Amino acid sequence: MKRALIIAADRFEDLELLYPLYRLEEQGWKVDVAAPSKKTITGQRGYEYKANYAFKEVQPEKYALLIIPGGKAPETVRLDKDALRITKHFFRKNLPVGAICHGAQVLISAGEVQGRKLTCYQGMRDDVIAAGADYRDCEAAEDHNLVTSRCPSDLPHFMRGILELFNEPRLKRVVGGD
Numbered sequence: 001m002k003r004a005l006i007i008a009a010d011r012f013e014d015l016e017l018l019y020p021l022y023r024l025e026e027q028g029w030k031v032d033v034a035a036p037s038k039k040t041i042t043g044q045r046g047y048e049y050k051a052n053y054a055f056k057e058v059q060p061e062k063y064a065l066l067i068i069p070g071g072k073a074p075e076t077v078r079l080d081k082d083a084l085r086i087t088k089h090f091f092r093k094n095l096p097v098g099a100i101c102h103g104a105q106v107l108i109s110a111g112e113v114q115g116r117k118l119t120c121y122q123g124m125r126d127d128v129i130a131a132g133a134d135y136r137d138c139e140a141a142e143d144h145n146l147v148t149s150r151c152p153s154d155l156p157h158f159m160r161g162i163l164e165l166f167n168e169p170r171l172k173r174v175v176g177g178d
Contacts, residue, residue: 002166003030004065007057007083007106008051010035013041015152016100020067021049023159027122029065035056036080038092044071055082060089065162070101070121070151078109087112091145096165100149100158104128107146119150 004024007047008017009010017033030102035041035051042048060066067086068074087110090097099107104120105127107113114132119141129135139157147165149158 001027001030002065003032004067005060005063005071005079005086006031006033006067007055007058007086008033008035008041008049008069009073009076011072011076012041012043012069013073013101013152014047015043015130015155016041016069016071016103017049018047019152020069020098020159020162023163024065024067027163030078032063034083034086035074036076036083041055041073055080055086058082058086060086061093063090064095064166066090066095066097067162068097068099068103068106070099072102073123074102074105078106084110094145096145096147096162098147098149098158098162100154101151104133105149112146116146118146118148120148121150 021031032052033053034053038051038054039049040050091112101121108131117134119136125135139154140161142161148162
């Protein structure tokens, strides 16, 4: 069974955590959620989810995929050294990473956007450009092992890109924005 990890904190964008979680489970994945501590985290719209692990407990080598939802949570996640350790592990091992909306903040803090094609919430465009990314305004940008999207309405494109990483041999493609 494939295993995925979602890293989040309070004030996550509800749809950006729950949609990937349920979509992956629907495909037969085992999905764990990690947060700053092993507690219930609350989304911006009031949905709650009990974290399986605290960031410091996560052994990233057990997972094939990392998802970073947006909302206000990335402001907290990006400040946690263990969350950055997890994120960097996936890039070092060339494993798939998906970040949506403000999830790009975690990628910036992990030092993983330089020279990459990506998209994010429109209000973060200047931040990802300043960090050296090749910003694209599209539903889903794919660059090697990284899939990014802008907002909840892009979730179908985002998840299609994530799932295609496991169904196709290619790992270098940009969807839209070219």
